[in-house]
């Protein structure tokens with residue numbers, strides 16, 4: 001990795017990944033693009049580009065002599081249900097543009113898939129790497145098709161594309177981006193600000209989750225692995241912890257005893273119900289030594305400390 005491009009840089013993951021890559025590789029060697037304006041705290045090279053327009057991306061690759069792409073630009077599950085045509089366009093054509101350019105300019109690519117590839121008939125417990133993939137959201141459909149496209153470009157054109165199926169990602173620096181697991185971020189914000197939260201899924205809803213520090217580590221670990229270690233070129237199952245909302249509330253109450261969570265499940269409950277509760281990521285652990293660092297109690301402790309500092313509630 002010498003000259004790195006991050007697409008979707010101003011999103012939940014991109015805005016933290018850019019800082020880590022700038023620290024490791026230098027400000028001048030990391031370029032971010034997004035369709036929206038740069039939020040004020042971001043520094044470094046950022047340009048406005050739509051990933052569904054190939055020439056815009058191509059111009060950036062040539063201008064900055066890019067050799068590695070972290071392709072994060074996407075519409076997530078909830079936004080995708082509201083705008084399915086746009087989700088198809090951005091998620092599929094954006095990925096195909098990046099893969100075509102990776103083939104033509106010999107670039108290495110990281111592209112995250114999601115637990116949204118699973119659907120109502122996928123096993124919910126210890127969901128294996130290879131199993132039924134029958135998502136019923138446009139987002140999930142683009143992730144399944146995207147995984148197959150990545151594998152195709154690897155097999156047919158030797159594009160070195162690497163991917164993980166991220167679970168829900170918990171972080172405190174940005175607002176979540178319109179996904180079904182957003183409740184696991186919003187609950188912390190509201191716990192600190194109002195001591196009260198109304199959750200859009202029920203208390204027994206259990207989904208695989210990961211702290212942002214681990215999500216960034218996974219992206220860097222798989223990108224730094226030897227070619228021979230990356231044996232799956234669709235996408236690796238990846239997880240850290242699985243907990244229900246009720247279990248999360250108990251953990252938050254250890255720090256904020258007066259915190260109350262109300263429940264008002266909406267259409268997002270159906271999406272959550274179609275996803276696995278616990279997934280088996282043993283192949284990632286075996287092939288490229290994946291290890292997570294944060295469990296539920298360390299996530300909750302760190303989130304509440306960092307959010308309280310950020311929101312000046314200390």
Ligand SMILES: NC(=O)c1ccc[n+]([C@@H]2O[C@H](COP(=O)([O-])OP(=O)(O)OC[C@H]3O[C@@H](n4cnc5c(N)ncnc54)[C@H](O)[C@@H]3O)[C@@H](O)[C@H]2O)c1
Nearest residue numbers: 008010011012013034035050051073074114166168169177
């Ligand atoms: N956050 C999670 O919990 C999670 C879980 C599983 C997978 N993922 C995947 O990780 C990736 C990044 O997710 P995120 O949470 O940072 O998403 P996000 O919604 O927070 O950020 C996505 C970014 O992409 C940008 N974008 C949208 N359309 C674009 C376009 N046409 N051209 C350029 N930029 C565009 C948006 O402006 C936004 O800044 C996505 O592929 C997502 O599917 C995220």
